[in-house]
Amino acid sequence: MYLLTGKKIISVLFFAVVTISCNSGDAGIIPESRTSVKNDSLFLDRTYHIFVPESYTVQGDPAPLVFVFHGAGDTGINFENYSGLDNEALNFGAIVVYPDAKTANWNEGCDCNIASRLQIDDLGFVKFLVNKIKKEYKIDSSRIYAVGFSQGGLFAQYIACAASDLFAAVAIEAATFSVPLSENCFPKQSKNILMINGTTDHVLPYEGNLNDGKFSLLSANAAIKLWAAKNSCSSTPVVEYFQNSTGFKIRKEIYGNCRDAVEVVIYIVENGGHDWFLSPELYAPKVIMDFFKRH
Numbered sequence: 001m002y003l004l005t006g007k008k009i010i011s012v013l014f015f016a017v018v019t020i021s022c023n024s025g026d027a028g029i030i031p032e033s034r035t036s037v038k039n040d041s042l043f044l045d046r047t048y049h050i051f052v053p054e055s056y057t058v059q060g061d062p063a064p065l066v067f068v069f070h071g072a073g074d075t076g077i078n079f080e081n082y083s084g085l086d087n088e089a090l091n092f093g094a095i096v097v098y099p100d101a102k103t104a105n106w107n108e109g110c111d112c113n114i115a116s117r118l119q120i121d122d123l124g125f126v127k128f129l130v131n132k133i134k135k136e137y138k139i140d141s142s143r144i145y146a147v148g149f150s151q152g153g154l155f156a157q158y159i160a161c162a163a164s165d166l167f168a169a170v171a172i173e174a175a176t177f178s179v180p181l182s183e184n185c186f187p188k189q190s191k192n193i194l195m196i197n198g199t200t201d202h203v204l205p206y207e208g209n210l211n212d213g214k215f216s217l218l219s220a221n222a223a224i225k226l227w228a229a230k231n232s233c234s235s236t237p238v239v240e241y242f243q244n245s246t247g248f249k250i251r252k253e254i255y256g257n258c259r260d261a262v263e264v265v266i267y268i269v270e271n272g273g274h275d276w277f278l279s280p281e282l283y284a285p286k287v288i289m290d291f292f293k294r295h
Contacts (some may be wrong), residue, residue, distance in 0.1 A: 007187050017030045030144050049076045049098040051086045052137070056095065062140035064094040066292065067126060067159075067167075071150030071174075079149065080106060083276060084285040091194040092186055092289050094145075095137055097129060106155035109162065110178040112214035117203065122155065122163055130166055145292045146170045149276055150204065154178055157223075158289060160193060161185035169263075169295040171288045175204050179216035179225035185230070190260035193227040195220060198272025224253065224266040233258035242281060248272055250282055 056063055066089060070079035076098025080086060089096045107115035107122040115122060133139060146167050147157025153175025160170040161181060168193035176197070181194050191241045197220040199206045208219035218226065228235065237253035255264040267282060269275075 003158075042121070043128055046102060046125055047076075047100045048129060049080060049100075050133070051080070051089060051096040051098075052294055053090050053093060053095070054091070055093055056137070058138055060138070061093075062138045062143075064092055064143040064292065065130070065137075065139045065144065066092075066094050066096045066289075067129075067144075067146045068096060068098050069106060069146065069148040069152030069155050069159075070098070070101070071152050072101075072280040074152075079152075083127070083149075084278060084283070085289070086149070088289040092293060094289070094292075095133070095139070097133065099126065099129060105151050106158075108151070108154040108178060108181065109158035109184070110154075110180040110214055112178070112180065123158065126159065127163065127166065136150065143168055143295075145245075147288055148175065149273065150174045154181075154204070156273075157181060160191050161187055162228075163190045164189045164223050169194070169292050171291060172196070173276060173284055173288075174201060174222045176196070176206070176208055176220050177218040178228065179210065179218055180214055182218055182223075182226060185226075187230060190231050191227070192260045192262045192291070193224070193231075193264045194288065194291045195266040196269070196277060196282075197226055197266065198269045198275055198277075200271050201274040203274040218267065222270070224255070224264065228255035228258070228264045231255075231258040231260075231262050233262075233264050248282075249278070263291070265291070 068075055068085060080098045085096060102120050103115045103118065105113050105115050107120050113115050130144060144167050146156050146159045153172040156170050156172050157177050158181055159167060164187035171194040173196040197206050204217060208217045208222060210216050220264055233255035234257045237255045240252040243249050251268040253266045258264060269277060
């Protein structure tokens with residue numbers, strides 16, 4: 001039911017009511033499906049959106065699998081429509097999954113939001129989806145990845161801490177690191193980490209906020225250095241500078257010589273805000289997918 005002809009979205013509701021509408025996405029975007037989880041008492045009310053490239057066949061090589069976590073108050077399909085990740089996934093041959101948070105936000109492992117107070121098992125839901133999709137598609141278990149934007153980025157940090165054995169690499173944009181989570185982050189395996197942050201982000205501040213109790217955040221600099229330390233990387237990064245078409249200066253810091261040959265990288269956009277960056281010089285979808293391709 002997932003592979004339709006033309007640009008279509010199919011919505012499957014709990015009572016098997018099916019509606020089809022046109023997808024006005026970019027050229028090259030191909031069939032997708034919105035579906036609910038069925039026949040599972042724990043996650044019966046959860047939904048997700050899945051993108052399957054036309055190049056995928058059961059007879060072909062196992063496909064990479066990319067999970068994408070939207071920001072607070074958003075939905076998977078809405079973030080998909082403007083993120084540009086599907087087009088980049090075409091070049092990667094990746095299946096992309098856009099889960100929906102059950103509440104306004106994800107349970108990010110900090111005991112600090114509605115999802116946490118309601119004890120919503122978002123991590124369990126993600127693990128469930130990994131197993132479900134692996135049964136339905138031919139997936140390369142060594143190439144499963146996670147992307148998180150904004151509050152979804154805080155959840156992606158939790159994924160990197162608590163499910164490092166499932167995910168080969170994690171990319172975080174417009175988010176730093178929860179202080180409570182950072183104190184309880186013990187990944188089982190070395191982890192490839194990519195961060196992208198704007199220095200004038202005032203939503204999840206680039207400089208962090210250490211005086212807000214359970215809501216406290218590390219700075220982006222402290223977050224990337226923490227990942228460098230957890231992966232036994234060099235403490236001093238290799239730094240590259242470049243400038244984008246809007247005049248923003250971009251600094252790329254690469255923490256090398258890491259354990260198990262992993263990479264820890266951050267892109268810092270001077271005067272960049274709480275953004276999903278889509279400039280020619282820093283096109284986040286390509287930067288992220290290229291990072292995943294290397295791992």
